[in-house]
Amino acid sequence: MxxxxxxxxxxxxxxxxxxxxxxxxxxxxxxxxxxxxxxxxxxxxxxxxxxxxxxxxxxxxxxxxxxxxxxxxxxxxxxxxxxxxxxxxxxxxxxxxxxxxxxxxxxxxxxxxxxxxxxxxxxxxxxxxxxxxxxxxxxxxxVDNDLPITDCCPGFGSVAKYVAVSVREASFDVASMAKTSTKVFVVEVMGRHAGWIAAAGGLASDVNCELPIVILFPEIPFNKEKFLAKVDAMVKQHGYCSVVVSEGVQGADGKFLSDQGLRDAFGHAQLGGVAPIIANMVKDALGYKFHWAVADYLQRAARHxxxxxxxxxxxxxxxxxxxxxxxxxxxxxxxxxxxxxxxxxxxxxxxxxxxxxNVEKMMPRNFITKDGFGITDKCRMYLTPLIKGEDYPPYxxxxxxxxxxxxxxxxxxxxxxxx
Amino acid sequence: MxxxxxxxxxxxxxxxxxxxxxxxxxxxxxxxxxxxxxxxxxxxxxxxxxxxxxxxxxxxxxxxxxxxxxxxxxxxxxxxxxxxxxxxxxxxxxxxxxxxxxxxxxxxxxxxxxxxxxxxxxxxxxxxxxxxxxxxxxxxxxVDNDLPITDCCPGFGSVAKYVAVSVREASFDVASMAKTSTKVFVVEVMGRHAGWIAAAGGLASDVNCELPIVILFPEIPFNKEKFLAKVDAMVKQHGYCSVVVSEGVQGADGKFLSDQGLRDAFGHAQLGGVAPIIANMVKDALGYKFHWAVADYLQRAARHxxxxxxxxxxxxxxxxxxxxxxxxxxxxxxxxxxxxxxxxxxxxxxxxxxxxxNVEKMMPRNFITKDGFGITDKCRMYLTPLIKGEDYPPYxxxxxxxxxxxxxxxxxxxxxxxx
The missing domain is CATH 3.40.50.450 (Rossmann fold)
Structure with a gap:
């Protein structure tokens, strides 16, 4: 040979x-x-x-x-x-x-x-x-974690950790400010068709550290009234809330909430900018002061x-x-x-x-709570080990x-x- | 007593x-x-x-x-x-x-x-x-680092580190993609009047790791033609570039490039969303594919x-x-x-x-390069020790x-x- x-x-x-x-x-x-x-x-x-x-x-x-x-x-x-x-x-x-x-x-x-x-x-x-x-x-x-057969895809666990950590940190921040300032924080994360990354935002809240978090998944058709009611309830109960919105969230008509009209070389819609749309929707309907962030490349590059x-x-x-x-x-x-x-x-x-x-693995419906805004224990069980452990680069x-x-x-x- | x-x-x-x-x-x-x-x-x-x-x-x-x-x-x-x-x-x-x-x-x-x-x-x-x-x-x-007398303000060094690390990581990402996809990455950072945080983006590039970075400071009136020429030159030379834009960047008329028209309780303009404006400007004028991020609270909460x-x-x-x-x-x-x-x-x-x-400390002009798009060695000397060292929380x-x-x-x- x-x-x-x-x-x-x-x-x-x-x-x-x-x-x-x-x-x-x-x-x-x-x-x-x-x-x-x-x-x-x-x-x-x-x-x-x-x-x-x-x-x-x-x-x-x-x-x-x-x-x-x-x-x-x-x-x-x-x-x-x-x-x-x-x-x-x-x-x-x-x-x-x-x-x-x-x-x-x-x-x-x-x-x-x-x-x-x-x-x-x-x-x-x-x-x-x-x-x-x-x-x-x-x-x-x-990072999309959407390949079949394999339990998870390399790249996803680190984005998931970035999102979970960032949402926890930002939620602490908003909690501090909510009395006189920002009450709703919206962060947009990647995930064109599958809500795995958005789901990771749900890990920010756990039994040791409960936080009010609303997740918008691409798998769940966006319902404005239900969403606003959920945010309002969260703010009334906790004084504030964080919203994690997938870039791929779509209306009941199947259209992306934010489509810049661009296509990448694979013919996929080039998305971005749904966070400000969601944030302004909250402001207009509920009057809550907001802040929003779009993590974009920062999330998938965050080797730190x-x-x-x-x-x-x-x-x-x-x-x-x-x-x-x-x-x-x-x-x-x-x-x-x-x-x-x-x-x-x-x-x-x-x-x-x-x-x-060419097979895409979507979030199972039983990983998403019945109301469509959170993750179930089953999902948490799946995600938690994937973000476990730190592996810092040299500085x-x-x-x-x-x-x-x-x-x-x-x-x-x-x-x-x-x- | x-x-x-x-x-x-x-x-x-x-x-x-x-x-x-x-x-x-x-x-x-x-x-x-x-x-x-x-x-x-x-x-x-x-x-x-x-x-x-x-x-x-x-x-x-x-x-x-x-x-x-x-x-x-x-x-x-x-x-x-x-x-x-x-x-x-x-x-x-x-x-x-x-x-x-x-x-x-x-x-x-x-x-x-x-x-x-x-x-x-x-x-x-x-x-x-x-x-x-x-x-x-x-x-x-x-985080704005704008108090007088003290050499620096607590909160700033950590935001600076977050921005420097994130810009380095995102620049590596864009460099990988530039051949067929994103050539310009724009990240918006905090800093209403003073460009200290934006300046920290310049630390992402150093003698050991040179990266093409363009910074837009609130201290330098925005000049669209010069900016586009700078980005174009960077992309032609390196194949890509990262733009760090301060939320407070203003035109020659003194107006914020992005003013949502909101005011906070102190009467300050409530800003956000200049990144997509800059990104689309680049796309329209130069045709480069872009991505943009708005770090918002993630940057100042990033205790990790x-x-x-x-x-x-x-x-x-x-x-x-x-x-x-x-x-x-x-x-x-x-x-x-x-x-x-x-x-x-x-x-x-x-x-x-x-x-x-009520005294605000602005960036000295000699901390900004002559063309207004970068940081000088003097600035680097000032900033570098402030981001030094890691102090990880327990996980x-x-x-x-x-x-x-x-x-x-x-x-x-x-x-x-x-x-």
């Missing part, structure tokens, strides 16, 4: 821990130099493969690679670029295989969400057909408050992807399997990509010391390719 | 470390039980004094009081309620003295910004006139990423306030005196309240364990008072 090289790429929105998965992939591959040659990373994700812009990760020291574990963002660059169906876009898929072949790449590790799981599967299938078999392994990543569980799982999945490749697996994705809730125990499992691609002069890699490209062997 | 009780109250917008000052006041008073009786805290600030709603802090254990050191927000409630001039509002001042007299209060510790320094001074003056002398000591607090320097100074100033009182001082404020920059050394000083009240199940006090009121002795 000729020793094959590996290709690794990051796809879609980056997270606080996607580099921890990269770290897991690269360190594990380095530990098996007898079987895996070099790990090349795609500059800006799959675009790097199409344009033959391959980063030689061996140019970076063991220390730099180890630092990826605590560095947020995508160290090699990510992209929002979806390969379409093979029939429409056969040339692109063929180009990928051609590049892999030119650089003796036998392992394709693709680190992303649902779209990239689909791409990963197609690469595997086409490579097979083209007579240059590639072991394609998908490494799950998405990452969940230890999340970091460990992100690393473990990167490591497992390489181990699966070494076992000869193809068109699979390592998953998190939850063994027990209390104490929280998990192990790595394996999912077939054909069962993962110097008050700032986290995140690594930036050299990202040296290897020489190209092929002619240019237009994407 | 009859042993007098002390009154402590929190005023204005709360911070991540105002409770650390409360902790300093209460612990130091408890250590001098021979001279200071009980510490009563005003429920919701000065309103608690006016309404005789006095919290008996002795009902909380030493452990609970110690926990204030790492708990954000105002543990006794704060308020936005400014006592006007003595001539207009003599009744309120007289009521304060009456309440203090009824409860044998001889020390008035007022923890707030410029407005409360003014109130503190007036209480001292009127008490003198009314023949019931009160030692009034102001404990500085404001508080600056160690800030926490230590907040505590030290609370402690110093009591020590000044014990020395017989009146109408003063303990300050931070910077001794050296490198290594950073500081000590406690004392300012006369008549020199503090349980993934969440910070902030304390909530019992806040038991003492029996009232006087008739009701309408405010």
């Amino acid at each position: 000729i020793k094959k090289n590996a290709f690794y790429a990051q796809s879609g929105g980056v997270t606080a821990v996607i580099n921890a998965s990269a770290c897991g992939v690269i360190e594990t591959a380095r530990a098996h130099k007898d079987k895996i040659g070099k790990v090349y990373a795609g500059r800006n994700g799959i675009i790097g493969a199409l344009t033959e812009d391959l980063i030689d990760t061996t140019k970076d020291s063991a220390k730099s690679i180890a630092s990826l574990r605590y560095t947020p963002s995508g160290a090699f660059g990510s992209c929002r670029f979806k390969l379409k169906g093979i029939e429409e876009n056969r040339l692109q898929y063929e180009r990928l295989i051609e590049v892999f072949k030119a650089h003796n790449i036998g392992y394709f590790f693709y680190n992303g969400g649902g779209d990239s799981a689909d791409t990963c599967l197609k690469v595997s299938q086409l490579a097979e057909k083209m007579g240059y078999p590639i072991q394609a392994i998908h490494v799950p990543k998405t 408050i990452a969940s230890k569980t999340d970091v460990e799982q992100a690393y473990a999945l990167g490591k497992a992807a390489v181990q699966l490749a070494l076992k000869g697996e193809n068109a699979v994705m390592p998953t998190i399997v939850r063994l027990t809730d209390k104490p929280y125990k998990w192990k790595i499992g394996v999912a077939q990509l054909k069962n993962v691609a 110097k002069d008050g700032l986290p010391q995140y690594v930036r890699l050299k990202n040296v490209a290897i020489p190209k062997k092929l002619s240019d390719f237009k994407i | 009859i042993k007098k009780n002390a009154f402590y109250a929190q005023s204005g917008g709360v911070t991540a470390v105002i409770n650390a000052s409360a902790c300093g006041v209460i612990e130091t008073a408890r250590a001098h039980k021979d001279k200071i009786g009980k510490v009563y805290a005003g429920r919701n600030g000065i309103i608690g004094a006016l309404t005789e709603d006095l919290i008996d802090t002795t009902k909380d254990s030493a452990k609970s009081i110690a926990s204030l050191r790492y708990t954000p927000s105002g543990a006794f409630g704060s308020c936005r309620f400014k006592l006007k001039g003595i001539e207009e509002n003599r009744l309120q001042y007289e009521r304060l003295i009456e309440v203090f007299k009824a409860h044998n209060i001889g020390y008035f510790f007022y923890n707030g910004g410029g407005d409360s320094a003014d109130t503190c001074l007036k209480v001292s003056q009127l008490a003198e006139k009314m023949g019931y002398p009160i030692q009034a000591i102001h404990v500085p607090k404001t 990423i508080a600056s160690k320097t800030d926490v230590e100074q907040a505590y030290a100033l609370g402690k110093a306030a009591v020590q000044l009182a014990l020395k017989g001082e009146n109408a003063v404020m303990p300050t931070i005196v910077r001794l050296t920059d490198k290594p950073y050394k500081w000590k406690i000083g004392v300012a006369q309240l008549k020199n503090v009240a 349980k199940d993934g969440l910070p364990q902030y304390v909530r006090l019992k806040n038991v009121a003492i029996p009232k002795k006087l008739s009701d008072f309408k405010i």
Whole structure:
């Protein structure tokens, strides 16, 4: 068997821990130099493969690679670029295989969400057909936590922790001010279709620290009257309340409450700005003074408050992807399997990509309270272990010391390719 | 000498470390039980004094009081309620003295910004006139960092750290996405008149980690053409850029770029939402895909990423306030005196309240680069020590364990008072 090289790429929105998965992939591959040659990373994700812009990760020291574990963002660059169906876009898929072949790449590790799981599967299938078999392994990543089969997705736990901690802190703040000033605080969080991140706001309140929190989920059609009544009741009872609103909250007509009319490269609506709409709605109807925040990238980049569980799982999945490749697996994705809730125990499992691609996991209805504004004990049981533990990066002069890699490209062997 | 009780109250917008000052006041008073009786805290600030709603802090254990050191927000409630001039509002001042007299209060510790320094001074003056002398000591607090004389204000260092860390993290995120997606990230931060907090965004970039950052200060009249040219140049050079915009940024006409038309109780404009305005401006003129965030309360409540320097100074100033009182001082404020920059050394000083009240400290022009979009080395030298060090709160199940006090009121002795 000729020793094959590996290709690794990051796809879609980056997270606080996607580099921890990269770290897991690269360190594990380095530990098996007898079987895996070099790990090349795609500059800006799959675009790097199409344009033959391959980063030689061996140019970076063991220390730099180890630092990826605590560095947020995508160290090699990510992209929002979806390969379409093979029939429409056969040339692109063929180009990928051609590049892999030119650089003796036998392992394709693709680190992303649902779209990239689909791409990963197609690469595997086409490579097979083209007579240059590639072991394609998908490494799950998405703050949205909407991939099927796996119990959770790396990136989500850290966003969830950021949201839970921030909502607790802001609620303490509003509680202090409510007598003469702000009574309602609205914070907008990510989650286009699934309310997992918004749900994490509910963790801010627990038996040791009860706080009045109203959550607006994308899964629950927005009902203005019920919402205003809920906020009013909370303020009358507690003097204040915090509202956690998902960017993807929709009216009964299925329209996003705030749609800027923009679309991203995947054709998804580009959202933002529902917090001020909700806040002004409260002010107009109830007269309460408000403040609002939109966390946006701050939430998914917040490595400083990452969940230890999340970091460990992100690393473990990167490591497992390489181990699966070494076992000869193809068109699979390592998953998190939850063994027990209390104490929280998990192990790595394996999912077939054909069962993962293009399936979205929504919040189960029984994770949301009957009135649609809170989380149930079942949901709390699911979420709590995912935000558990702190995993602080090193600091110097008050700032986290995140690594930036050299990202040296290897020489190209092929002619240019237009994407 | 009859042993007098002390009154402590929190005023204005709360911070991540105002409770650390409360902790300093209460612990130091408890250590001098021979001279200071009980510490009563005003429920919701000065309103608690006016309404005789006095919290008996002795009902909380030493452990609970110690926990204030790492708990954000105002543990006794704060308020936005400014006592006007003595001539207009003599009744309120007289009521304060009456309440203090009824409860044998001889020390008035007022923890707030410029407005409360003014109130503190007036209480001292009127008490003198009314023949019931009160030692009034102001404990500085404001995220805006705009109090004079003191080198810095508790609360600011932690917001500065939050902003510097968040801008670094978000910049890493945008850098990863810029090839095919977001090229400009805009984050709005607090700072109504002074650009101290916005300046902290500049710390995200340093010699070890250069990042393209454009800052919009309230001190620099907004020039749309220059701003767009700067952003365009940054994106062309680096592929992306982050914009840190102060909520208080104004046009050449002196109007806030975003004024919701609301006013707070102090008559200040209630701002918010300049980030989307700036972001859309960039999109319209340059066509770059953008994301924007508004940190709002998240920034000032973020005790999870508080600056160690800030926490230590907040505590030290609370402690110093009591020590000044014990020395017989009146109408003063303990300050931070910077001794050296490198290594950073500081000590406690004392300012006369008549020199503090109603004076706003703006950013010196030489802290801002010539083009108006960045910070100078002088500014960096000033800011860096203030964000230095981490001071993490304890966690349980993934969440910070902030304390909530019992806040038991003492029996009232006087008739009701309408405010």
